Amino acid sequence: MSRHTTAPVLVADRVSVGYGRPPRHARAVLTGIDATLHAGELACLVGPNGAGKSTLLRSLARFQPLLAGDVRVDGVSIAGYTARDLARKIAVVLTDRVAAGQLRAYDVVALGRYPHTGWAGRLDRDDHAVVDRCLTDTGATHLADRPMSELSDGERQRIMIARALAQEPHALLLDEPSAFLDVRGRLELTTLLLSLTHDHGLAVLMSTHDLEHMMRHADQVWLVTGGGLRVGAPEDLGLDGSLQRALAGDAVFDPVTGAFQTGRRPTGRVRLIGDGATMHWTRRALDRAGYLAADDATIDVICVSGNGQPAWLLRGDGRQHTADSLAALVALLRRPD
Numbered sequence: 001m002s003r004h005t006t007a008p009v010l011v012a013d014r015v016s017v018g019y020g021r022p023p024r025h026a027r028a029v030l031t032g033i034d035a036t037l038h039a040g041e042l043a044c045l046v047g048p049n050g051a052g053k054s055t056l057l058r059s060l061a062r063f064q065p066l067l068a069g070d071v072r073v074d075g076v077s078i079a080g081y082t083a084r085d086l087a088r089k090i091a092v093v094l095t096d097r098v099a100a101g102q103l104r105a106y107d108v109v110a111l112g113r114y115p116h117t118g119w120a121g122r123l124d125r126d127d128h129a130v131v132d133r134c135l136t137d138t139g140a141t142h143l144a145d146r147p148m149s150e151l152s153d154g155e156r157q158r159i160m161i162a163r164a165l166a167q168e169p170h171a172l173l174l175d176e177p178s179a180f181l182d183v184r185g186r187l188e189l190t191t192l193l194l195s196l197t198h199d200h201g202l203a204v205l206m207s208t209h210d211l212e213h214m215m216r217h218a219d220q221v222w223l224v225t226g227g228g229l230r231v232g233a234p235e236d237l238g239l240d241g242s243l244q245r246a247l248a249g250d251a252v253f254d255p256v257t258g259a260f261q262t263g264r265r266p267t268g269r270v271r272l273i274g275d276g277a278t279m280h281w282t283r284r285a286l287d288r289a290g291y292l293a294a295d296d297a298t299i300d301v302i303c304v305s306g307n308g309q310p311a312w313l314l315r316g317d318g319r320q321h322t323a324d325s326l327a328a329l330v331a332l333l334r335r336p337d
């Protein structure tokens with residue numbers, strides 16, 4: 001499928017989710033949700049702790065009943081699917097630990113084929129090929145023979161994603177899939193999800209607290225705010241202040257860098273001169289140390305190169321020093337002479 005496939009796969013129509021029995025004993029966590037997940041789209045579900053992200057994901061996949069409204073997948077209400085047919089449409093990776101006993105990782109991924117196999121659950125050659133492919137795609141081939149009970153959190157997460165992919169669903173819902181992954185694992189997961197969505201047309205909705213990932217890669221953000229949901233491109237939600245209001249608390253969302261920063265006020269100002277990577281990391285070090293880069297500041301910090309090594313010249317207010325590291329530069333700035 002092409003990168004620009006935009007057919008709606010999952011549509012939430014005036015949905016309320018929560019706990020208890022409607023109407024009298026229900027406690028709604030989120031209400032009035034209208035949202036559409038499209039083929040070929042990576043959507044990130046974000047919001048503060050306890051806002052209702054897991055509850056929404058579980059409800060969209062019919063793991064718990066809706067309090068109101070309807071969810072349609074490929075045009076049909078989820079209430080109208082058999083469990084087996086729904087599993088061909090939606091796969092879910094939750095954070096709950098599964099009791100896999102002494103099952104090997106391969107067997108767990110093979111369980112993902114259940115919507116496609118006969119009642120006996122016997123896998124044919126094509127099914128095994130799918131399982132192998134899903135293990136390869138998730139970088140988990142080397143784990144295939146290991147018992148699930150012996151896997152690390154990150155390794156188990158890969159297997160659970162492989163299992164979900166083995167269902168060959170149209171929509172994949174993941175609850176904080178990167179929570180246990182190391183830096184390399186996170187990058188590989190991002191690459192995998194972008195390939196599944198943009199190259200193969202899968203619709204993916206994942207909850208995350210990794211805002212940098214969201215800002216960089218999400219086609220759409222599902223932002224939980226005020227007991228409801230606001231959907232938009234990450235940049236639009238950054239520009240109109242929605243991310244700041246919903247997520248930042250005391251932190252400040254910098255609409256220029258797309259990053260969240262603490263609400264600490266800068267303690268000094270410098271004029272920063274330089275370019276490239278040295279300039280980038282210098283700005284970060286100064287920012288962390290509480291110095292704002294401003295063109296009208298009376299102290300210059302000049303990024304220079306000495307013998308191919310970065311170095312810095314600090315000049316102004318009657319003093320001039322050089323520093324051979326950013327730590328030294330920050331120490332000089334803080335020195336009260």
Ligand SMILES: Nc1ncnc2c1ncn2[C@@H]1O[C@H](COP(=O)(O)OP(=O)(O)OP(=O)(O)O)[C@@H](O)[C@H]1O
Binds near residue numbers: 047048052
């Ligand atoms: N089984 C349950 N019964 C009743 N209330 C629940 C149940 N599970 C969660 N809740 C409540 O529903 C609300 C939303 O919880 P949920 O786990 O969906 O939030 P979340 O956005 O996923 O949070 P986090 O970012 O911390 O994972 C919370 O107030 C939580 O206490």
